[in-house]
Amino acid sequence: xxxxxxxRIDGEAIFATLRSEILSGVxxxxxxxxxxxxxxxxxxSRTPVREALSRLQQERLLERVxxxxxxxxxxxxxxxxxxxxxxxxxxxxxxxxxxxxxxTDLMRLEALLERDRKLSxxxxxxxxTTNLEFHxxxxxxxxxxxxxxxxxxxxxxxxxxxxxxxSVDQRWDDALDEHEALIAAIDRQEVEAARELARAxxxxxxxxxLKLLRExxxxxxxxxYIR
Numbered sequence: 001x002x003x004x005x006x007x008r009i010d011g012e013a014i015f016a017t018l019r020s021e022i023l024s025g026v027x028x029x030x031x032x033x034x035x036x037x038x039x040x041x042x043x044x045s046r047t048p049v050r051e052a053l054s055r056l057q058q059e060r061l062l063e064r065v066x067x068x069x070x071x072x073x074x075x076x077x078x079x080x081x082x083x084x085x086x087x088x089x090x091x092x093x094x095x096x097x098x099x100x101x102x103x104t105d106l107m108r109l110e111a112l113l114e115r116d117r118k119l120s121x122x123x124x125x126x127x128x129t130t131n132l133e134f135h136x137x138x139x140x141x142x143x144x145x146x147x148x149x150x151x152x153x154x155x156x157x158x159x160x161x162x163x164x165x166x167s168v169d170q171r172w173d174d175a176l177d178e179h180e181a182l183i184a185a186i187d188r189q190e191v192e193a194a195r196e197l198a199r200a201x202x203x204x205x206x207x208x209x210l211k212l213l214r215e216x217x218x219x220x221x222x223x224x225y226i227r
């Protein structure tokens with residue numbers, strides 16, 4: 001992917017670009033991140049690249065392997081653990097959003113939903129990106145920086161899961177309807193309704209992810225049994 005022209009490209013800019021690309025699925029699990037190739041891509045020395053890669057590793061968006069750094073490959077058990085925690089935190093965030101939302105918060109949520117409804121058969125990458133942006137907007141409605149930080153850190157783990165649950169059958173359209181219902185509950189400041197909607201929304205995503213993981217396991221070749 002070509003880097004957009006910039007008057008000044010430093011470690012911060014490289015970090016922000018690579019972080020955004022990893023979070024949106026541009027670089028899949030196992031993708032190597034090499035200083036030399038990245039320095040050439042951004043037109044800088046290795047020093048700012050090394051700084052950016054170090055920060056990405058600290059955020060667990062990269063892992064160190066024998067050949068260097070790569071986008072992590074997360075196992076099924078950890079993926080489900082992340083869903084379990086997100087169900088709890090998303091529920092809490094929705095409830096706090098219903099209590100603390102401001103008019104500008106509602107305007108942003110409604111604008112994001114309207115944007116997403118206008119998308120025509122978006123690809124997997126677009127669905128991941130726009131969905132994460134909507135959820136982040138809900139977290140911001142809670143006006144609880146500690147909760148937002150926890151959710152941001154937790155959500156990074158799911159970017160390494162193969163294929164978005166939003167691309168399964170009619171899940172994209174159903175999810176947008178659920179987003180609309182959540183906005184309405186937050187608007188009316190119905191705390192318990194918002195919590196229940198958020199929990200059901202994430203539990204559905206968890207069920208679909210389990211289904212995808214089972215299907216993936218069936219496609220794995222059987223290893224010969226050696227006595």
